[in-house]
Amino acid sequence: PPEVQELVDRQLERQQMNRERRAAENEQFQKVLMVAEKPSVAKMIAEHLSGGRFRTRKGQSRANQIFEFIKYFGPCKQRCKIMVTSVVGHIYGLNFEDGRVRDLAHLFSAKCKKVVEDTTKKLRIVEHLQELAAESDYLALWLDCDREGENIGFEVISLCNEFVSYDNVYRAKFSALTSQELVQAYDNLGRPDKYAAMSVDARQELDLKIGVAFSRLMTRAYLDQAKEKFRLKDQKVISFGPCQTPTLWFCVQRHKLIKEFRPEEYFTVDVRINVQGTSLDLTWADGENITNRDQLYQIEQAVRQCMNGQNAASIVSVSEETKTVNKPVGLNTVTLLKACSKGLGMSPTTAMSAAEHLYTSGYISYPRTETTAYAPSFDLIGALQEQADHPNWGRVVSYLLNSGRINPPDGGRDVGDHPPITPMRAAPRDEFSKGNEWKIYDYVTRHFIATLHDDMTYVERTAIIDIGGHRFSYKWHEVSDRGFMFAMPWRLTSLKLTIPDFRIPSLREGERVRIVDTRTNTEYTKPPDYLQESELIALMDQHGIGTDASIPQHIKNICDRHYVDVCGPMQEDGQRGQIIQMRKPFKKGGGPQQQQQPKPTSRHMVPRPFGLAFLACFEELDKELCDPKIRAYMEQQVTKIATGETDKNDVVESTLKLFHEKFNDFRNNMARIERYFAPKG
DSSP: OHHHHHHHHHHHHHHHHHHHHHHHHHHHSEEEEEEESSHHHHHHHHHHHHTTOOEEEOOSOSSOOEEEEEEEEGGGTEEEEEEEEEOOSOSEEEEESOOOOSSGGGGGGOOEEEEEOHHHHHTTHHHHHHHHHHTOSEEEEEOOSSHHHHHHHHHHHHHHTTTSOGGGEEEOOOSSOSHHHHHHHHHTOBOOOHHHHHHHHHHHHHHHHHHHHHHHHHHHHHHHHHHHHTTOTTOOOOOOOTTHHHHHHHHHHHHHHHHHOOOOEEEEEEEEEEETTEEEEEEEOSSSOBOOHHHHHHHHHHHHHHHTTSSOEEEEEEEEEEEEEOOOOOOOHHHHHHHHHHTSOOOHHHHHHHHHHHHHTTSBSOSOOOOOSOOTTSOHHHHHHTTTTOTTTHHHHHHHHHHTOOOOOSOOOOOSSOOOOOBOSOOOGGGOSSHHHHHHHHHHHHHHHHHHSOOEEEEEEEEEEEETTEEEEEEEEEEEEOGGGGTOTHHHHHTTOOOOSSOOOOOOTTOEEEEEEEEEEEEEOOOOOOEEHHHHHHHHHHHTOSOTTTHHHHHHHHHHTTSEEEEOSOOTTSOOOOBOOOOOOOOSSOSSOOOOOOOOSOOEEEEOHHHHHHHHHHHHHOGGGTOHHHHHHHHHHHHHHHTTSSOHHHHHHHHHHHHHHHHHHHHHTGGGGGGGTSOOO
């Protein structure tokens, strides 16, 4: 029909005009290829830098669009055609050139090669970037600003260096996907950091060679026996990892403490007194616990004599002390992961995934950072004002802004990577479709507000009562200034303050009191609970096991490889808590709905028999292979590569030599550890 033909002609005419305009632009302007780490980040960069005035077109990759606009480009000193696209994480993975060796010890000296990742291959990222680089004069890297991002940057450079000179390669440094931050990064482009990229290459090579050598050794020797003994029919490998194994070591040390624990009897004596018509419950104040029965008998006698009127109980002293709870410092990744595990019941990988999505959506700043001190240039008041009308915490923010007492916290440290994690824009609850993302956004924002509030202060009052020469006490508290706890009210509960809901009578020194009741309780000391996931994160951070970015993956690995179960808190009888089930993705149709597991109060890392047997092998033959100190040393050496202090090849060679010797010693003594995988009985 003529109408349809007219529409088709108009569309073809428009396409022809676009082609002509693009050809004219190509003639007129030099081109800049800008590469981000994810498609969503590429789109946000294009939106903010172009003011929303950009065109899109398809390239070789169906997943990665190209966003085009004209803008002044500083290094070129003129207006250029900007083309923004992205990769999807690492382009290459590391593998052996030939992993089939006659002797596993040869893996330590085997040659490695970079192999295109499956996702990258499927999405045709390599062809996509090379096609764009062929028509570009400049390359600007907008990868995440950490060592991994720097490494991906050099992967991109390796694909484009045939077309774009290294002198024309630039690097954008940014910590949030906001207009101000991105424009500032665009106006202040720097150069890529080859040392940071090399440090990642070194760690990849060490982890590959050490991990594969020991994993193959253990798998070939014991997999079949382990599958039978520990009922692991789907187990494919007995996996060793230079980070994963020390992570398991922390969990096993707590397990050993629990197994070695022997309960000890102790006693408590509770005394209730009446002061001016008010009942107060006293506790023994001459030590921690009463463990001696003779001492208990003496205390009971003294209390009874005072009850019978043979002796008098009197107030010896009444004292008060003002105590301060310091507000938190800026939020870094480790603190966020600990809070998500302990307070929100989220695994580190779930928390990190949600935090990264919040970052790429522009709600929070970059979530991978070790820094806890705000930079002097950071606009604290501007960030607070953004939250002033929020329905959940707007009143607290308005009070802070009106009082004019906005002070960044003392302390905190600047590691020089990214600023602390902060909210970038205000968003109500109904703007988040996923519950985990709202929980993390809520926590990040409240933590940020708390860092700018006052410290919390309270008064602790203590009355000491003498009962027949034995001291008992009554403590109560009064909050003077809630300070930052207005933003983080749950912190007040964790202090376990005694705030009476009745008026405490005036207590005077020397005043006699009447004992109205007493009770003796026999108690038994309890073993420590299994290591909390949040404690494990703190230990890994403290000992330098992994980085803030890789800690979640190492914890996930020891769970996926059946070394550890994540359980709820220990039961009264000392048995481990209920295993926390991973939520399975929702399937349409399907069978009956499974009843949802109640949320546990805490997440604990409980070693499985397979994990205990695996670690026992290394503890017996070479403790250093699972000791956190040796991995911490490796991390320090890798960091020295990033700072340019040491040469990459020197670090890799010396570390591989050390582990090669350990591997040979371990293999020569494996007869001593066969019992750990031998059938029961």
